[in-house]
Amino acid sequence: MLKAPNTVLVILAFFSIYVIWGSTYLLNKVAVTELPPFMLASIRFTIAGLLIFFLCKIMRISLAITRKQLINTIIAGFLFLAFGNGVVVWALKYVDSGFAALQISAQPLVILILMWLIDGKKIKPMSMVGVILGIVGIYLLVSQKALINNENSILGMGMIFLCLLSWAYGSLFVSKASLPTNYFVNTGYQMFTGGILLMLASLAFGEPWSSPAVWSLPTQYSMILLIIFGSIVAFTSFNYLLKVVSPEKVATSTYVNPIIALLLGWYFLNEQITLQSVIAATVLLTGVYFINTRKKLVIYSRFWNKPGKGIAEEIEK
Template sequence: MSGKIGRERLVAAFAAIYFLWGGTYLAIALGLQSIPPFLLVGSRSVLGGLVLFALSQLDRLTVRSWQDWRHAAVSGLLLFVGCHGALAYAQRFVPSGLSAIILATIPFWIVFVDLAIGDRQQLKRLIGLLPGFFGVALIAWNETSNGENSLPISMIVLLLASALAWALGTVYAQRRAACIPPRDLAGMQLICGGAVLLMLSGLSGEWANFAPQQVTVVSLASLIYLALLGSVIGNTAYLWLLDRMPAPIVATYTFVNPVVAVILGVVILGEHIALRSLVGAALVISSVVVLLCIANVNQPTEKSPAGRDVGQTALRNADEV
């Protein structure tokens, strides 16, 4: 009986990070229909962060130090302002499925960031990135040269920059904040990043042109989905899986999420992605698979101060986009 319950929990947890996180791109697109981008992701981040932080405090009442909050703020700005804020802004112009495909390059950027700060072990992984590079180039060329409905190249660049920001935030948290319990860190990052996003929303004039009564039921439901299902349930399931499964197996969400996002975008939003872009997407996903296979072969056994493998600490912060 306990084995059955264990399998059911594993299936439920993987379903959360596969499908709930895959659905966040659709939720952002629907939320943007009546909520400005910075206000949408800022509200989602603060709400989800408060719930996560409150849950962690129920388990153990701990006052986090100023240094912990500083590390959470730096990584939270990179993860949720640099990535989520840029993603929401770009999704006003770029289809949700295509956005998910470009954000699937996050593992590439993590390799480059680690390599740039002196981790020579990442050199062997560069060969696995080659198909992904060709895939991104093919997508960018096809989507910006389409005469009928071409996308601004600046939005493609912005999405790639948002993936880089997520990678920087992940590596920073791995190296500077590994001693903070995962759920505490996730809540603190969301609160700090969300607060800055709300300030950006005000400074950019979103509040002046925003009327709460104009928010549709669909957009409000999307906001709740992003905060509770995407951030709280998805993140909790992810951390639970990292304690019970090999990190590369858990990280398979990085190539399942784009598939889910593309299907939802086509079925619900009527989005169209050209065949050449789908070929590019296949190249990107194949590179992610290669990277995960290499990580599985060379997975380190050294433990971080938080008690997780160092490889798991890096993945811990690569949660839903």
């Protein structure tokens, strides 16, 4: 019999990936206006990883992992952080934070397609409707002339799409890979190795490094919040959820992330929210809903037909 996950932890973890991650677009946008993108991301994740290792030592949590687990954390660190996040930070130099969040909200669509291509999972009729709506929503989003005319905006949008593929494949990889059983340790290794890879990328691209002492206060505050909440808290929650619920459900954070990012970008950075963006967001998020709602209906149906078992146990199957 499978052990049901802690309900409170699951709720708090979802809050982290819903709300905290929604705010990281604003924080990254603020910091990347002053700092080189790969340097920014490298400092964020390397320090976050080291802090997690330090906390593990204080809490007497063993950091020992097998060679296979180390290799898998390096792969996950590359897919999620070095490429999946580092390139998004780079793209924020050319696209608005809210726009980037909306584009990334297509992640459940990409995960569903990859599960079909890699695992042979059949796409249900309602999910197919979601795929069609998702494609329409993405087209409406990226076809806005005001955005396309911006310098390097098309390049930025294209790179964000590649990040979508990296995150989607990473989600499937982590859900099956042998990784440290402690979610804190798992996150620490992914953060640290991803940060080192980003450092190598920064040096390879010749980015100039600077001391935090010379950064502006907004950039310093953004980096602190990104390290503590956006990295340690939210990413630990993300890895935890990938093990206790399905990848599609974890990807539902994209319902909330773009809304948070749009509102924060509009309020703090005066980013424009166009009517076409609102329509695109509505169509795209409706598609994401269709992709996930079929799964939920099946789960609840099975639950009520088998009153002796809990929802969490049914999800695990």
